[in-house]
Amino acid sequence: MRLSADQLIFWQHGFIKLNGTIVFTWGLMLVLAVGSKLITRKLSTDLKRSRWQNLLEIVVTGIEKQIEDVGLKHPEKYIGFLGTLFLFVALAALCTVIPGYEPPTGSLSTTAALALCVFVAVPLFGIEEQGLWGYLVSYTKPTIIMLPFNIISELSRTLALAIRLFGNMMSGAMIVAILLTITPFIFPIFMTLLGLLTGMVQAYIFSILAAVYIAAATRSHKPKPALATKT
Amino acid sequence: MTIIAVVSIVTAGLTIALGSIGPALGEGRAVSTALSSLAQQPDASATITRTLFVGLAMIESIAIYCFVVSMILIFANPFWNHVIAGAAKVAGK
Numbered sequence: 001m002r003l004s005a006d007q008l009i010f011w012q013h014g015f016i017k018l019n020g021t022i023v024f025t026w027g028l029m030l031v032l033a034v035g036s037k038l039i040t041r042k043l044s045t046d047l048k049r050s051r052w053q054n055l056l057e058i059v060v061t062g063i064e065k066q067i068e069d070v071g072l073k074h075p076e077k078y079i080g081f082l083g084t085l086f087l088f089v090a091l092a093a094l095c096t097v098i099p100g101y102e103p104p105t106g107s108l109s110t111t112a113a114l115a116l117c118v119f120v121a122v123p124l125f126g127i128e129e130q131g132l133w134g135y136l137v138s139y140t141k142p143t144i145i146m147l148p149f150n151i152i153s154e155l156s157r158t159l160a161l162a163i164r165l166f167g168n169m170m171s172g173a174m175i176v177a178i179l180l181t182i183t184p185f186i187f188p189i190f191m192t193l194l195g196l197l198t199g200m201v202q203a204y205i206f207s208i209l210a211a212v213y214i215a216a217a218t219r220s221h222k223p224k225p226a227l228a229t230k231t
Numbered sequence: 232m233t234i235i236a237v238v239s240i241v242t243a244g245l246t247i248a249l250g251s252i253g254p255a256l257g258e259g260r261a262v263s264t265a266l267s268s269l270a271q272q273p274d275a276s277a278t279i280t281r282t283l284f285v286g287l288a289m290i291e292s293i294a295i296y297c298f299v300v301s302m303i304l305i306f307a308n309p310f311w312n313h314v315i316a317g318a319a320k321v322a323g324k
Contacts (some may be wrong), residue, residue: 003306069281160292167295174302205288208281 004107004170025104028091059087063207067165070208071215078214082137085114086207089165093199096173103199106169115162119154126217135217151221162168165191168202232318235310243301250297257290 005020012018039052063083067075092103104110126135139150159168172195179188265283269276 003302066281163299164288166298167292170302171295171298172310181255201284201288205285208285212302 003174005102005104006107006109008102020102020150021104021107021110024092024101025110028088028095032087032091066208067199067211070211072211072218078125078211082207082211082214084211085118086203089114089203090200090207092174093169093196093203096195096199102173103169106173108166111162111166111169114165114206115158118161118213119158121210122154122213122217125214129218130220134220138217155211157209161206165202167204168198174197232314235308235314237310239304239311243304246297246301246304250300251294254290254294258287261286261290 005024008020010018010020010023036056037049039056042050043053044050060079060083062081063086064075067082072078090104092105095101096103100185105114123135126138129135130138140147172191176188176191176195179191261283265279269279272279
């Protein structure tokens with residue numbers, strides 16, 4: 001029994017392997033990129049628009065509103081990164097209904113790569129917002145003694161992001177695989193449904209946590225000006 | 232060789248058993264507090280629901296860590312693989 005799609009080799013030449021994770025990841029990327037390109041070829045701003053454009057607009061405005069709720073003031077700066085994270089993980093979970101497909105996020109390599117992207121993006125957004133010195137100073141808040149703990153928390157929450165997503169996806173696939181050998185008729189369907197639900201929740205969690213980390217890094221620590229008193 | 236197998240299996244079972252107790256209790260408390268605050272302030276339900284789900288995912292990840300460890304012990308056990316490789320080499324000689 002294999003743990004993830006890493007051991008599913010489609011093609012091999014020497015030590016270069018084309019395993020299931022790579023193939024499914026590129027498949028998802030193709031679907032997302034080509035689909036969006038096709039839908040956004042003829043955008044219309046008047047009342048009559050295609051249903052696909054409506055669908056994309058619902059998704060984009062929904063994600064923007066969520067990012068704004070988390071505390072990021074200008075969601076259009078971050079929606080490229082955060083929206084892509086959410087859409088990729090959500091589509092990877094949704095496509096489990098297709099037979100023969102295994103979610104690439106069920107492999108620790110994919111989730112570690114996504115977590116590393118977040119790990120790199122948080123300081124980038126923080127430096128862009130506060131400047132290099134301002135961002136580095138934020139590590140010493142509230143006191144300088146917290147500096148090692150802040151660094152450790154950066155590393156550990158990246159690790160937690162990767163393992164959380166990997167564990168959820170892998171456990172969903174494995175539960176269904178084990179159940180298929182025990183009670184193969186109706187019960188695995190319910191576990192697949194549960195796996196779909198947890199997949200969508202984990203996609204939401206991943207992107208919301210990334211947004212929260214970015215909000216924490218870009219939040220300026222300047223004291224607010226005193227409000228004018230009413231006369 | 233059997234010691235490795237026995238200890239791996241027992242540890243895998245114990246890991247997931249003990250590791251699910253804490254998160255289950257924590258999630259129960261979190262949901263009950265969320266329900267009572269929803270009853271007190273129903274118009275903040277969007278924020279409460281979202282925060283509840285984020286909190287539940289963080290708590291759940293502890294159980295997921297234990298599950299991953301027990302899966303590794305059962306299916307991708309490095310010590311067992313090492314022992315099997317050694318036995319295969321001895322048998323092939």
